[in-house]
Amino acid sequence: MSVTLPDAEKVYTDLLARLKPAVTGETVMVGIQTGGAWVAERLHRDLGIAAPLGTLNISFYRDDYSSSGLHSNVRPSQIPFDVNGKRMLLVDDVLYTGRTVRGAMNELFDYGRPDTIDLVVLVDRGERQLPICAQFVGATVTVPKGAKLDLRRDDSGRLSLHLEEK
Amino acid sequence: MRNPQLNEKGDLQHLLNVEGLPREHLVRILDTAASFVGVTERDVKKVPLLRGKSVFNLFFEPSTRTRTTFEIAAKRLSADVINLNISTSSQSKGETLLDTIDNLAAMHADMFVVRHAASGAAHLIARHVAPHHHVINAGDGRHAHPTQGLLDAYTIRHYKSDFSRLSVAIVGDILHSRVARSLIHALNILGTPDVRVIAPQTLLPTGVAQLGVRVFHNMNEGLRDVDVVVMLRLQNERMKGPLLPSAQEFFKCYGLTAEKLALAKPDAIVMHPGPMNRGVEIDSSVADGGQAVILPQVTFGIAVRMAVMSILGGGS
Numbered sequence: 001m002s003v004t005l006p007d008a009e010k011v012y013t014d015l016l017a018r019l020k021p022a023v024t025g026e027t028v029m030v031g032i033q034t035g036g037a038w039v040a041e042r043l044h045r046d047l048g049i050a051a052p053l054g055t056l057n058i059s060f061y062r063d064d065y066s067s068s069g070l071h072s073n074v075r076p077s078q079i080p081f082d083v084n085g086k087r088m089l090l091v092d093d094v095l096y097t098g099r100t101v102r103g104a105m106n107e108l109f110d111y112g113r114p115d116t117i118d119l120v121v122l123v124d125r126g127e128r129q130l131p132i133c134a135q136f137v138g139a140t141v142t143v144p145k146g147a148k149l150d151l152r153r154d155d156s157g158r159l160s161l162h163l164e165e166k
Numbered sequence: 167m168r169n170p171q172l173n174e175k176g177d178l179q180h181l182l183n184v185e186g187l188p189r190e191h192l193v194r195i196l197d198t199a200a201s202f203v204g205v206t207e208r209d210v211k212k213v214p215l216l217r218g219k220s221v222f223n224l225f226f227e228p229s230t231r232t233r234t235t236f237e238i239a240a241k242r243l244s245a246d247v248i249n250l251n252i253s254t255s256s257q258s259k260g261e262t263l264l265d266t267i268d269n270l271a272a273m274h275a276d277m278f279v280v281r282h283a284a285s286g287a288a289h290l291i292a293r294h295v296a297p298h299h300h301v302i303n304a305g306d307g308r309h310a311h312p313t314q315g316l317l318d319a320y321t322i323r324h325y326k327s328d329f330s331r332l333s334v335a336i337v338g339d340i341l342h343s344r345v346a347r348s349l350i351h352a353l354n355i356l357g358t359p360d361v362r363v364i365a366p367q368t369l370l371p372t373g374v375a376q377l378g379v380r381v382f383h384n385m386n387e388g389l390r391d392v393d394v395v396v397m398l399r400l401q402n403e404r405m406k407g408p409l410l411p412s413a414q415e416f417f418k419c420y421g422l423t424a425e426k427l428a429l430a431k432p433d434a435i436v437m438h439p440g441p442m443n444r445g446v447e448i449d450s451s452v453a454d455g456g457q458a459v460i461l462p463q464v465t466f467g468i469a470v471r472m473a474v475m476s477i478l479g480g481g482s
Contacts, residue, residue: 057201060213060476069177069480070215072194076204110210 006139008151008159011122012039015138016046019089019120022136023047028086030054032104033075035093035151038159039122043091054079061103077107084112089136093151095121098132123161125149170292180292180301181474183310184351192355196320198473199466206242206469215476216245219276223249224266225304226282231440231464232304232314236279239471243479245277263287264294271299277479278302285309300478302471308342313474314439315348317467319356321459322394324466325435329353333360335388335430336379338398338420338447341369341409345439346398347377354378364388365420368409385420389429397422397438397448413446423449427457435459 028051031040037055044053055078059071090104101119108114118135125141141161143149148164169186173179178191205213221240225233233249240247252266261269267278277300280288285307292301305311326332334353340346340363353361354377363374364382375381382388389395400416410416427436436448436458444450452458 060201060205060215065215065480067481070198070476076201078204106214110212111208 003143003163005161005163006141008122008161011138012042012159015120015122015136016043018136019043019047023049025050026087027089028054028081029089029091030056030079030108031091032100033057036091038151038153039093040091052080054081056104056107058100058103058107061107063099063103079111082112083108083114086114088114088117089120090117091120093122094149095124095134096127098128098130101132102130122151170289173297178477181312181478182288182292182301182303184312184315184348184355187355189355192352195316195470195473195477196323198477199320199469202469202472203466212242212244214244216240216243216479219245219479220274221245221247221277221279221475222270222275223247223279224252226252227305229281232281235464235467236304236471239468239475243472243475263290267291267294271295276300277475279304281305283307302474302478305344307344309344309347311344311348313467313471314345315352317463317470318349318396318437318439319352320466320470321437321463325459326393329356329358332358332394333362333392334358334394334396335362335364335392336396336398337364337422339369339400340365340374340398341371342401343398349396350377350379362388362392366410385426386429389426392430393434395422395427395430395434395436397436399439399441399443400446417446421447421449422452424451424455427452437463
C-alpha cells in the first residue's frame with residue numbers, strides 16, 4: 001500500500017490556527033518526549049504561553065515495562081510549574097494506541113490535580129486500544145496497520161513525517 | 167564463561183559487582199538514576215514500575231543506611247518490601263543460606279538484596295536462583311559493594327561531569343573496603359585517568375597497583391591537585407590483629423583536615439560512604455565544610471538503587 005504523508009509543517013500551521021482561540025493567559029503546556037516535546041516547543045513559543053513549558057518522559061509509567069523492560073535513554077520529566085488547578089494542553093506528535101497518553105496522565109497526576117487536560121496531537125493515525133481521543137488534531141492520516149509513523153526534526157528545526165513499514 | 171550478571175541476551179539480570187560490568191550498562195544506570203532524582207523531588211515520590219513485585223532485603227550483617235536506602239528505593243518503585251534480620255532468624259537455627267533463599271522464593275520473592283560478611287555470598291545466590299529472580303549485592307565481605315561504587319560515581323559525575331580529566335584520591339582503609347574496590351572499578355570503566363589510593367602499607371591489599379591505581383603512603387603527596395577526595399572508614403570490626411598504632415596516630419597521618427584538603431584543587435569535593443568516624447579519618451570542620459558532599463551521596467544513593475532495581479526488574 002502506498003501512502004502519501006502530509007507535510008508536517010503544513011499540518012503544524014493548521015494545528016496552531018485551531019489552538020489559538022483556545023489559549024488564555026492561564027493555559028499551561030506539557031509535551032511528551034521526544035516528538036511531542038518538539039511540537040510543544042514550537043506551539044509554546046508561537047502561542048506566547050506565559051508559563052514555562054513542561055516535558056514528560058513516560059518511561060516510568062509505560063504499561064509494557066514487565067514485558068519490554070525499562071526503555072533506554074530515559075531523560076527526566078520536567079514540570080516547572082504547579083499543576084494543581086491548571087488548564088493544561090498535553091501535546092504529542094502521533095496519537096496511536098492511546099497507551100502513551102494514559103501513561104502521561106498517570107504521571108501528571110503524581111505532580112498534582114490539573115483542572116482540565118486537553119490533548120493536542122499533530123497527527124491522529126487511529127487504531128486506538130484505549131478510550132482516548134484528542135481535542136485538537138492537526139491532521140488525520142491512514143497508514144498500514146502496525147507500520148511505524150515517526151516525526152523527525154532536522155537541524156534547522158523543520159518537522160517531517162516518516163513511515164517505516166514492517 | 168558468561169558474565170554471571172547478564173542473561174543470555176546480554177541484559178542485566180543481577181548486580182553483583184562493578185568489575186566486569188560492561189560500560190554501557192554502567193552508564194545506563196547512572197543516566198536512569200538522574201531521572202529518578204527528579205522523581206524524588208516531586209510531591210508523589212513514587213512511580214509504578216515494580217507494583218506487585220516483592221523485594222526481600224536480606225541483611226546477614228548489620229546495616230542501617232544501606233538497608234534503609236534500599237527499602238526507600240524499592241518503596242518508591244511501588245514494590246512490597248520485606249526486611250529480614252537474618253541474625254535473629256532461621257540461620258541461627260542452622261538453616262543453610264540456599265535453603266533460606268529457596269523458602270523465600272517459595273513465598274514469591276522477585277528480588278533479593280543481599281548483604282553478607284562472606285565474599286561471594288551474592289554470587290552464590292545468583293547462581294542458585296531461577297532466571298526470573300534478581301539478586302543485588304549490597305556488600306559481601308571485603309569483596310564488593312556495587313551500588314555504593316555506582317552512587318559514588320554518580321556523585322562525582324554530578325559535580326565534575328567529565329571523568330576523562332579527573333584525579334581521584336581514595337584515602338584510608340583500602341584493605342577492608344569493598345567500597346574502595348567497587349569505586350576503583352567504576353572509575354576505571356568510566357575512563358578516569360588518575361586514580362590514587364593513599365594509605366599505610368598495612369591497610370593496602372597486596373597487589374593493589376594491579377587495580378590500575380597509583381599508590382601513595384603520604385597525604386601531602388597523594389592529595390596534591392586532586393578533584394575528588396574519598397575518605398573511607400577505619401573498619402575496626404574487620405581488623406584481625408594490630409594494623410595501626412592507634413586511632414589518634416592514624417588521624418595525625420591520614421585524617422583529612424582543612425590544611426591537608428588545601429593541597430587538593432580549590433573546588434575539590436570530599437566524599438565519605440559513611441558512617442563517619444569524626445576525628446579518626448575526617449575532621450569535623452571538613453565533614454561539615456563547604457566542599458563535603460557526603461549527605462548528597464546518601465540522597466543520590468536512593469536514585470541509583472531505584473535505577474538498578476528498575477533496570478533489573480523489567481522484562482526483556
